[in-house]
Amino acid sequence: MEDILKDVHIEGGTVTNVQFVTDGCFTLPDGRIISDLPAFCRVVVNLKPTPQSDINIEVWLPQEIWNGKFLGTGNGGGAGFINYTPLAFGIRRGYATANTDLGTSPNANTLIGQPERWADFGHRATHEMTVAAKEIIQVFYERSASYSYFIGCSTGGQQALMEAQRYPSDYNGIIAGAPANNRTHLHTGFLWNYKAMNPTPGSTILTKEQIDFITHKVVRQYQGKDGGAPGDNFLTDPRKCNFDPETIPNCNGGDYNNGLTSEQLSALKQIYAGPTNPRTGERIYTPLPYGSENCAGGLELQQDPEKLPQSLLYMFKWVFGADFDYTRFDFDRDLDTLNEILAPILNANNPDLNEMKKFGGKILMYTGLSDPLVPYQDALHYYERVIQDQGGLAQTQEFFRFFLVPGMGHCGGGPGLNDIGLGVFQSVVQDSEYDVFTALVEWVEHGKAPDKIIGTAFKDSFAPNGISFQRPIYPYPKLPEYVSGDPNLPSSYQGVDHERGGVLTPAKRYLV
Incomplete structure (x- = not known):
């Protein structure tokens, strides 16, 4: 052999x-x-x-x-x-x-x-x-395989949506997690945040304690008011959060761990506003989600002069050369150049999934609501555009369902639900109630579409430590809302329709 x-x-x-x-x-x-x-x-x-x-x-x-x-x-x-x-x-x-x-x-x-x-x-x-x-x-x-599936998160989520859009007969079922499909604008968002924190390298760097303080202040103001349990240390629906950074104490004269300098506050406002074209005012990409600031891949990474340029600015080097100088990047002219060269081959923004639907394929997309690297808003807006292309939510849910996961960070981890069956240790029950992959297989092979999945929060995001709590998640636009009883049990929640959309929308030319 x-x-x-x-x-x-x-x-x-x-x-x-x-x-x-x-x-x-x-x-x-x-x-x-x-x-x-x-x-x-x-x-x-x-x-x-x-x-x-x-x-x-x-x-x-x-x-x-x-x-x-x-x-x-x-x-x-x-x-x-x-x-x-x-x-x-x-x-x-x-x-x-x-x-x-x-x-x-x-x-x-x-x-x-x-x-x-x-x-x-x-x-x-x-x-x-x-x-x-x-x-x-x-x-x-x-013999050939009877069914073909694809699972990917982040760049893997981009791969997943590229397959659905460009090669719709490759797979019978696809899981797209935290998809980095709006690729050139995602990385423009990284550069926007980095420039906000680094007008010159290291100039307004936040300490870890300051970043934790920001997230704590955001969550404390809205916990239990967005459908989550009163004691949650994460947001269930960040769209309900309208946090004012001006409420953060000024620390120009002292306690740097419990406040911000004027320069740091100005930088944080730029980050919460998100990238815009300086000439036209058009929105380029979605901003950092409220409550995600201190999660892995959040502000600590996105401000780091050593780590961020090496890990997240590579495509700017592809276009502008090895000596790319981020301080001189023009979010109007240079972004147009970047998009002209890379958007046609990197961005998986096409909402037309009719060929995948005709093939009989099924897609499950999920994203964490505490993900600072690939903000949930972009996946939500992509799904809304698919709904528009399909002519309605019901027609879309026939083959494509989207789950928002409260408290999940980037592809897992985070302060809330950190596993929906794709974890390294395979510690949740491998059935369609707890495991998103089994749910996809049941849908593809037996026609049973998933209406609910029980998400799990392992202690410190590490399965061997045991379960901290569990909570149901539902196809968009539903989110879990606390009803009564033990907040650690999934039976204490019900699925409630939340508003459709509700996120800042990039200009049309930044959605290709």
């Missing part, structure tokens, strides 16, 4: 390694070990759909417990590596599972002057991975 796999014909691709892993453990390139794995065959492939391309994928094939299905999985950030966590997730559930580095190895900052690799990152690598994986599955099992 090893020789057969090495010789499998993959257009534009070469199998570079075949490995049988039978002892339950796999050693990652960095030396860490993933354990509790079923016996599987690991196939490594290099794909070159263009001469400039350099896409790496891995396909993991369960040897004894294959359920007859295929799972494509997403990456994160600028990628540049194989994401092994979802590979392990997939084969533990019996799926032949694939992942790709999106063609950006060793990291996204190295792709200056390589436009074909930008297209690989934007959409092509995911599709090429899917095609190659299905060919390998056919050879290994001597």
Whole structure:
């Protein structure tokens, strides 16, 4: 079988390694070990759909417990590596599972002057991975997969929506978490926040204590008033929050951990306002969500002169070169240049999903309401545009449902619900009531659309610590509202329709 796999014909691709892993453990390139794995065959492939391309994928094939299905999985950030966590997730559930580095190895900052690799990152690598994986599955099992699914969050969510929009027959079911689909404007938002905090590098940096103080003040003012329980340390519906930064004490003369300087307050106001075109006043992107300031990926990262430029400004280097100077970026002229080059290949903003619907495909999208990296407002606005394209909410919910998750940070974690079945430890019950992936499978294969999922908050976002509380989440526009009883139990909540929309809307030209 090893020789057969090495010789499998993959257009534009070469199998570079075949490995049988039978002892339950796999050693990652960095030396860490993933354990509790079923016996599987690991196939490594290099794909070159263009001469400039350099896409790496891995396909993991369960040897004894294959359920007859295929799972494509997403990456994160600028990628540049194989994401092994979802590979392990997939084969533990019996799926032949694939992942790709999106063609950006060793990291996204190295792709200056390589436009074909930008297209690989934007959409092509995911599709090429899917095609190659299905060919390998056919050879290994001597039959094709009966169903194909895709799971991704953040960049993986962008991959998910790109598949639905550009390659609608690749997958029967898709989970798009916190999708970074409005890509060029998302990163423009990062730059906006960074410039607000760094008129010159390090000039108005907030301490961790100050950031915690801001979030505490926001949440304390609105906790229990937006449908959540009175003691919540997160917001259930941040759209109901109209926080005034002027209520934060001025600390020009003293207590820096419980107040802001005038310069810091001005920067925070810019961040809450969100990016706008300085010439026309048009909104470019959504602002940082209230209550997310101190979550992972929040203000502490987005103001950091060392970390942020390396991790989140790579696409500006693609267009403007390695010596890109953020202080000189023009949110009018330079953004137009960025969009002209990158928006057609990176942004998955097309609300027309009719081909996916005709194919019989199903989509579940979710996003955390405490996510500071990919704000929930953008996913909500995208869903509203799909509703408009479909002619109504009911028509949309026939194949596409959207869940807002109170207190979830970026793809998980956060002060509230941090797991809906996609966690590393697989600690929630794997049924359609607690596990969003099982809910998707039930919908695709048995026609049972999910009307409610029980979200779980593990203590310190770490499943081995045990459950802190659970709460139901519902398809948009419903959110859980506290009724009575123990606030830690899901039975104490009911689903209530909240307002549709209610978020700041970017100008039309910034939605392509």
